Amino acid sequence: MHHWHITHGAASDIGLVRRLNEDRYHADTDAGLFVVCDGMGGHQAGEVASSRAIELIVQHVTEADADPSLPLIGMARPEFTPATNRLASAVRLANHRVHEEAARRVDYAGMGTTVVAARLHGGILSIAHVGDSRLYLIRDGAARLLTVDHSLVQQQIQSGLLAAADRARASHRHVLTRAVGVHPLVDVELGECPVLTGDIFLLCSDGLTAGVSADMMLRVTLESTDPQAIARRLVALSNAAGGTDNVTVIVAQVTQRHQGFWNRLCSHWFSPPV
């Protein structure tokens, strides 16, 4: 079943300005699950929101692996695979629980978090995201953004009110239009991408994209074959660009596990007739 092999690197840093690192991440190559959350809220609430979201997402996905009949949270969308619907379910669960907790404690009021979650299953990468944390695919020497920010700036760019070049300078660039934990229900955006050998997936919080351009990310990624070195280098570049925000990055490289010649021959000749 395991045709794909994943190597990864990850790094998270408080940056040079903030007093707390409210970013959290999870990377598990065996389960093929990668999540980045960027929390927000006063005192320690941002950290609480991002940590809880990670825990809940991982827990829900792990439980569903053990028991596929585990009910889905929210409506299943038929155009996506069960694995993608499961990931969406996990994010909705996280939203529900974080929102509940925020409602229970005054010091957690209004806390929330972004989520970008990706899972590789059967050659297809499932993507679920809410907020402005991103997922890039680096394939054949080009970087492609696979998520669309849920931010006011993005909305304005799409409706023609703001030029894309002004994105980084806009005073309202930290205004999100969706987040996990802020409302009782959340609209989770989903995507799927069939993987090819050599693909690199890069998940990051907006701290990275604030200071490091997609071109720069691409260049750094192509300079090294070690995902951990790439992750560390990207964080260093973000801090060099001012480090105004927490920064988190996961670099996951997918390669095809080479089946032996004998295996291939066997599976070719002795696959059961349908």
Add this chain to the structure above:
Amino acid sequence: MSQHHPASPILLVRAPQGGTRECEITRTPLTIGRKPGNDLCLDDPAVSGHHARIVQIQEVLFLEDLKSTNGSFVNEQKIDRRQLQDADSLRFGAHRVIFRDKQAPAAEPAIAGETPVADRTIVVSSSSGSAPSTPARTVGIVEILSGKTDRPQYSLTKHVSLIGAQDDAVITLTGWFAPNSAAVISRRGEAYVISQTESGKRILVNSRPIQREHTLRQGDVVEVAGITLRFVLRDERSQAA
């Protein structure tokens, strides 16, 4: 939730020649027009001297057209009077204005002892923000020209459609030695892309082998794992009409 920060709602004004400016709604009525003396002055021949105004009734803001020549629009609907909601898009002449209700965001108050950081993240709830992304206007159709499959034609409504013999394949191959996964066709925005799978099966598009992935065009003929298919893009709007 917002009692700590009675921040005013704002208008983000985008001039037709470019450039964005902000106008805070600190008091009402707020008048909008071409002539100087308006609270929001729009230098635009298509804007009347006294074009419109924003009035407040209790907690709610309304936009009122002042019998302007070219009309006032909210979300591209011509209005006489309309309650304003966060993220509404207003238009006067060639000027576009976004209304941001600052009451809505769950912005946290500055915390004593902590350096105020200007660029804290906040969330606004906006109806347009949570609207699902625009539905795809076209759908790909696969017609099987030759080879053993379970059906003669397939609509590619899924995000990723697998061609193969395995259970969850969309285009199910029924030949005896058909590979579990031969190829995948996936949506990328409005386009469809065919790509190789881990099986490494050779894929021909219009008789030429492709490497890794290939964006499909109308009428492309694909050969893979003993089947030949034609790819067609169909406009959903013409179907619905």
